[in-house]
Amino acid sequence: MEAWSPPRSASLRLVGGESRCDGRVEIFQHGTWSRVLDDQWDEQEASVVCRQLQCGEAEGAYNPPKPERGTGPVGLRRVRCTGHEDSLTLCNTSVPESALAAGVAEDVGVVCRGSRRVRLANGQGRCAGRVEIYHQGSWGTVCDDGWDLPDATVVCRQLGCGGAVEASDSARFGEGSGQIWLDGVSCSGAEGALWDCPVEAWGQHDCGHKEDAGVICSEFVALRLENSTGCSGHLQVLYNGTWGSVCSTSMTSKEVSLACKELGCGDRGFLDTQGTSDTLSGVTWLDHVECGERHSSFWQCLSDPWDTQSCNDPRDVTHISCNGMQPEVLPALGTECPSSTSCTDREKIRAIG
Numbered sequence: 001m002e003a004w005s006p007p008r009s010a011s012l013r014l015v016g017g018e019s020r021c022d023g024r025v026e027i028f029q030h031g032t033w034s035r036v037l038d039d040q041w042d043e044q045e046a047s048v049v050c051r052q053l054q055c056g057e058a059e060g061a062y063n064p065p066k067p068e069r070g071t072g073p074v075g076l077r078r079v080r081c082t083g084h085e086d087s088l089t090l091c092n093t094s095v096p097e098s099a100l101a102a103g104v105a106e107d108v109g110v111v112c113r114g115s116r117r118v119r120l121a122n123g124q125g126r127c128a129g130r131v132e133i134y135h136q137g138s139w140g141t142v143c144d145d146g147w148d149l150p151d152a153t154v155v156c157r158q159l160g161c162g163g164a165v166e167a168s169d170s171a172r173f174g175e176g177s178g179q180i181w182l183d184g185v186s187c188s189g190a191e192g193a194l195w196d197c198p199v200e201a202w203g204q205h206d207c208g209h210k211e212d213a214g215v216i217c218s219e220f221v222a223l224r225l226e227n228s229t230g231c232s233g234h235l236q237v238l239y240n241g242t243w244g245s246v247c248s249t250s251m252t253s254k255e256v257s258l259a260c261k262e263l264g265c266g267d268r269g270f271l272d273t274q275g276t277s278d279t280l281s282g283v284t285w286l287d288h289v290e291c292g293e294r295h296s297s298f299w300q301c302l303s304d305p306w307d308t309q310s311c312n313d314p315r316d317v318t319h320i321s322c323n324g325m326q327p328e329v330l331p332a333l334g335t336e337c338p339s340s341t342s343c344t345d346r347e348k349i350r351a352i353g
Contacts, residue, residue: 012052012088014110016068018134021055021114024064024107027075027088034075036088037106044083045091046110052087056113059136069107077106111137118158118194120215122173127161127220130173131213133181133194135202140179142194143207144169150189151197152215158193161217165241168214175209183207216241223262223298231265231322232272237285239306244283247311248318255291256320258298266324273319284311 013033017023025036038045046061081091116135123129131142152164183205187197218240225233226243235246246259253270260269287310291301304310311317 012049014049014053015070016064017109017111017115017137019115019117021050021053021112022110022137024068024070024109025049025088026070029075032073034073035070036076036079036108037074038077038079038108039106041079041106041108045079045081045088045108046112047083048081048085048088048091049110050112050114051085053112053114055115058110059113059115060111062109062111062137064107064109068109079108116193116195118155120155120159120173120217121176123214123216123220125220125222126159127156127217128173129214130171130176131155131194131215132176135179135181135195138178140181141176141209142185142213143180143183143205144211144213145184145205145207146186147213151185151187151194151213152217153189154187154191154194154197155215156217156219159217160219162219162240163217164215165218165220166216168216169211171210171212171214173212173214176212177209179203180205180207180209180212185213221299223259225263225265225320231260231263231269231324233319235259235318235320239285242283242285244285244308245311245317246289247284247287247316249311249316250288250290251318255289255298255301256318256322258291258295258301259320260322260324262298263322264324265322269320269322271318272321283308284317286310287312 011028013026013028014020014023015026026033027036041063042061043058046058050056050058076088076093079088079091079093081088085091116133119132120126120129121132132139133142147167147169149164149167152167156162156164181202182194182199184200185194185197186199187194191197220238222238224236224238224243225231226236227234236243237246248271251271253268256269256271257267260266285306285308287304287307289301289303291298295301
């Protein structure tokens with residue numbers, strides 16, 4: 001009897017991974033997503049899956065551990081590819097022989113080159129932290145040998161976090177764990193991804209995690225109280241690597257209370273008009289900060305665009321008093337409007353997510 005073959009147009013997807021380009025393989029047929037099972041799954045089959053999904057070259061073929069196995073119907077078994085096919089259904093395949101096949105622990109997975117990702121960890125925000133790369137199905141760090149501003153610039157651009165303000169070394173954002181993926185990174189600053197820069201081979205290094213590299217990007221923001229006594233003081237925001245004042249125009253107890261919450265200084269506060277007598281010079285980043293009832297974070301509030309001279313009068317800088325104790329942790333950090341958004345006259349201080 002001739003072996004059954006699914007239609008060439010059958011769709012594939014990868015589930016349970018860090019991106020659409022890695023994970024357990026499933027095929028869509030008969031109106032449902034089904035598992036692919038095999039006991040000899042290797043790079044040849046994985047390369048076909050990656051090609052079909054337009055995810056670049058295959059970096060790994062594996063059988064997921066028990067907690068990651070599927071439980072649904074089985075679509076394909078015993079897939080045998082040469083590695084040159086454009087679709088998994090063009091390989092030699094067979095249909096499950098019985099319903100019992102659904103319980104066989106032979107789910108298959110792939111990791112494609114397109115799954116590579118970069119993130120910043122342990123910096124209390126996505127635009128500052130320890131540089132970590134997802135490669136071959138696991139997250140790892142970058143060694144700080146030769147790490148400099150052009151390298152950091154590439155990372156910030158990849159993340160949509162603006163330019164680089166600082167390239168940090170010596171595990172400033174704490175030591176990572178697992179693999180150290182890259183060493184000797186030497187970017188010009190114009191590359192589209194960190195792994196496009198001149199670098200040692202993946203996984204080759206002479207470093208320890210005490211040398212993990214980090215970055216601070218220009219879209220990294222934070223709050224602090226200058227001239228602070230406990231949880232009272234002059235409210236400032238960090239943007240583009242520079243601390244500047246927040247103007248008091250439109251500020252009410254709603255905005256102040258959200259700032260107190262962000263600072264770890266309780267959940268209520270008020271404008272301290274007694275503290276405005278000491279006129280301060282320098283950058284004044286924000287004006288007309290307005291928070292609505294639906295806003296639960298200071299970074300969700302609306303404001304005028306970032307401007308180094310936001311206040312009409314330098315005496316309008318904001319001083320606040322909160323009901324909480326002196327904060328013991330860094331404030332939450334975030335980013336300005338994402339690069340895909342056109343920020344006009346009234347914009348979010350930070351876009352969530």
